[in-house]
Every structure is written in C-alpha cells, then in structure tokens.
Amino acid sequence: MKRIDSEDMRKLLKVYFIMGSVNCRLSPAETLSAAADGGITLFQFREKGPGALTGAALLELGQQLRAICRDKRIPFIVNDDLELAVALDADGVHVGQDDLPARTIRQRLGEHKIIGVSAHNPAEAQQAIADGADYLGVGPVYPTSSKDDAEAVQGTAVIDTLRRSGLNIPLVGIGGITLGNALPVIRAGADGISVISAIAGAEDIRETARAFGRIIQSGMLPE
Ligand SMILES: Cc1ncc(COP(=O)(O)OP(=O)(O)O)c(N)n1
Ligand SMILES: Cc1nc(C(=O)O)sc1CCOP(=O)(O)O
Ligand SMILES: [Mg+2]
Numbered sequence: 359m360k361r362i363d364s365e366d367m368r369k370l371l372k373v374y375f376i377m378g379s380v381n382c383r384l385s386p387a388e389t390l391s392a393a394a395d396g397g398i399t400l401f402q403f404r405e406k407g408p409g410a411l412t413g414a415a416l417l418e419l420g421q422q423l424r425a426i427c428r429d430k431r432i433p434f435i436v437n438d439d440l441e442l443a444v445a446l447d448a449d450g451v452h453v454g455q456d457d458l459p460a461r462t463i464r465q466r467l468g469e470h471k472i473i474g475v476s477a478h479n480p481a482e483a484q485q486a487i488a489d490g491a492d493y494l495g496v497g498p499v500y501p502t503s504s505k506d507d508a509e510a511v512q513g514t515a516v517i518d519t520l521r522r523s524g525l526n527i528p529l530v531g532i533g534g535i536t537l538g539n540a541l542p543v544i545r546a547g548a549d550g551i552s553v554i555s556a557i558a559g560a561e562d563i564r565e566t567a568r569a570f571g572r573i574i575q576s577g578m579l580p581e
C-alpha cells in the first residue's frame with residue numbers, strides 16, 4: 359500500500375485530539391467516545407506524565423481506545439512507542455526530536471502508516487520530510503500545562519516562518535490551543551489544531567470538539 363496523500367492528511371489534521379488516562383476527567387473511553395461523536399478527525403494515544411499506565415494496563419487501555427477509533431472510523435496514532443503501535447495495529451506513530459528517528463519508524467512500519475514528527479524550525483522540518491514524515495506537529499504555540507518538558511512558547515510566528523520558508527507539508531499547531539485562540543493558528547498556515555486539555559477537560563466534550571470543527575471549517579469564530 360502507498361503513502362497517505364497530502365490532501366487526505368490535511369483533512370485528518372483538522373481536529374486532532376490527543377490524550378491518555380492522566381488527561382481525562384471522565385474515563386478515557388467516555389472521553390474519546392464523546393470527542394469522536396463531536397467529530398474529531400484524528401486521535402493520538404499519548405499515555406505520558408505522572409501516573410501514566412505501563413505494562414499490561416497500558417496495553418489494555420490502548421486496545422480499548424483502538425477499538426473505539428475503529429468503530430468510529432477515526433485513524434489511531436500512538437505517541438512515541440513503536441512497539442505499542444505495532445501491538446495495537448495503529449494507523450501511525452508520532453515522534454519528537456528526542457524519540458526514535460522517523461526514518462527508523464518508516465523502515466519498520468512501511469509506506470502505508472502515518473508518521474508525524476514534531477518540528478520547531480525549518481531545519482527540523484526539512485529533516486523530518488527527508489525521513490518520511492507525513493505531517494508535522496509544531497509548538498508550543500501557546501503556554502501549555504499538559505507537557506512538562508515543552509519548549510519555549512513560539513506563538514503562531516513559528517508556523518508562519520515554516521510556511522514562508524516554502525514548506526507545504528501538512529502541519530498542525532499544538533500547545534495551549536482553545537476555542538478562543540485556534541483561529542490565528544489556522545490563519546498562520548496550519549491545516550488543523552491539536553488539542554489535549556481543551557477537549558479532554560471540557561465540561562461538554564462533544565460540543566467542544568464540534569465547536570473546534572466549526573471554527574476550523576469556517577475559518578470564523580462562532581457568533
Ligand atoms: C501532533 C503532535 N505534535 C507534537 C507532539 C509532541 O511530541 P514530542 O515533542 O515527542 O513530545 P511528547 O508528546 O512525546 O511528550 C505530539 N505528541 N503530537
Ligand atoms: C503534547 C504536546 N506537545 C507540545 C509541543 O509543543 O510539541 S505541547 C503539548 C501539549 C498540548 O496539550 P494542551 O492542548 O493541553 O496544551
Ligand atoms: Mg515524543
């Protein structure tokens with residue numbers, strides 16, 4: 359099978375929800391189901407941070423969330439962990455600058471799986487593309503409390519810089535994105551937004567996911 363087409367990838371990035379058990383107010387299954395009903399377009403299982411599950415419990419949760427994504431027809435991406443991704447037959451893997459190189463992931467998974475890479479500047483982005491990335495995650499755009507070791511806040515300027523350097527790869531902004539500040543991320547050149555807390559911690563998860571979709575689709579804030 360062949361690599362995902364760039365235009366299909368851009369569509370998947372529109373409302374990219376990321377979470378693990380530590381991010382959830384409700385159970386992870388309830389959280390993901392509600393977000394899926396609200397129209398998220400892509401999901402990343404990121405079981406990370408204090409209290410994160412390991413071993414059999416990690417695998418069990420992964421299987422549960424994987425099944426929900428299959429049922430709702432949402433591609434399922436695993437963060438960092440290539441072996442977990444293989445065990446869960448994930449649709450792809452996301453890696454950062456301190457993780458396994460995208461080239462290694464591509465060699466192991468083949469052409470048909472989705473590979474995302476975090477990039478913070480044009481040099482990292484160019485390397486990711488050369489290594490076979492299908493999309494970039496760029497951030498933190500705004501201050502975030504969901505990642506202890508996040509880089510310095512970059513604002514939307516980092517996305518603008520990447521686009522002005524001529525990069526046309528599908529790209530998603532990440533870090534501190536909310537319904538109130540998502541639009542400038544898109545206007546700077548991102549194809550979508552990637553969110554943990556604004557959806558996982560929302561009072562109404564389904565409606566919040568839906569509202570992100572409306573903003574990204576219309577390029578406008580709701581009335
Ligand atoms: C879509 C997306 N973008 C960026 C990241 C961050 O990846 P990384 O820098 O490897 O940090 P961790 O998430 O592993 O802590 C991401 N996960 N997803
Ligand atoms: C997982 C992650 N990566 C980041 C990066 O900058 O690469 S910021 C981040 C956390 C995003 O969570 P929230 O939407 O709650 O701010
Ligand atoms: Mg990582």
